[in-house]
Amino acid sequence: MDLLLNMGSTGIENLVGFEAQYSCFHVDDSEVTLNICLGKEFSGGELFFRGARCDAHVNSDSQLEEIFDYSHVPGQAILHSGRHRHGAKATTSGKRMNLILWCRSSTFREMIKYQREFAGWCGECRRKKRERERLSIAATKQELLKRRMAL
Numbered sequence: 001m002d003l004l005l006n007m008g009s010t011g012i013e014n015l016v017g018f019e020a021q022y023s024c025f026h027v028d029d030s031e032v033t034l035n036i037c038l039g040k041e042f043s044g045g046e047l048f049f050r051g052a053r054c055d056a057h058v059n060s061d062s063q064l065e066e067i068f069d070y071s072h073v074p075g076q077a078i079l080h081s082g083r084h085r086h087g088a089k090a091t092t093s094g095k096r097m098n099l100i101l102w103c104r105s106s107t108f109r110e111m112i113k114y115q116r117e118f119a120g121w122c123g124e125c126r127r128k129k130r131e132r133e134r135l136s137i138a139a140t141k142q143e144l145l146k147r148r149m150a151l
């Protein structure tokens with residue numbers, strides 16, 4: 001969500017559209033993806049999301065709270081960050097037709113190279129930052145305890 005909000009101001013200058021064709025786990029070459037379910041009668045084909053990641057962490061594990069599945073509804077669309085790792089499960093019966101629109105912004109791609117605070121949208125960057133803070137607090141507590149004992 002952070003990524004979607006942050007890119008709002010940069011504008012989209014490039015749109016790529018195609019019919020859904022792959023189901024493997026991936027990130028899109030887009031800032032934002034619009035996935036429109038055109039129908040028809042089908043079962044299966046659920047989307048599964050496993051957390052947004054920057055290039056450095058694209059293969060890292062998912063945390064439990066990042067696991068999210070979505071069942072397509074004909075006539076409805078889903079908007080997601082291109083960096084949100086996802087895939088589509090197999091269609092188990094019928095025919096599913098989805099129109100995918102990749103919205104790209106080269107301005108946004110440049111900005112995230114230089115603006116460190118944008119790293120907050122990557123779940124793994126956030127997790128590592130929290131871990132560093134936890135270790136630093138633990139070390140400070142330990143140090144204070146040692147000093148008190150030495151008095």
Ligand SMILES: O=C(O)CCC(=O)C(=O)O
Nearest residue numbers: 020022028033035088098
């Ligand atoms: O609905 C699908 O089969 C493709 C899903 C996908 O890759 C996307 O929404 O970006």
Ligand SMILES: [Fe+2]
Nearest residue numbers: 026027028086
């Ligand atoms: Fe995709």
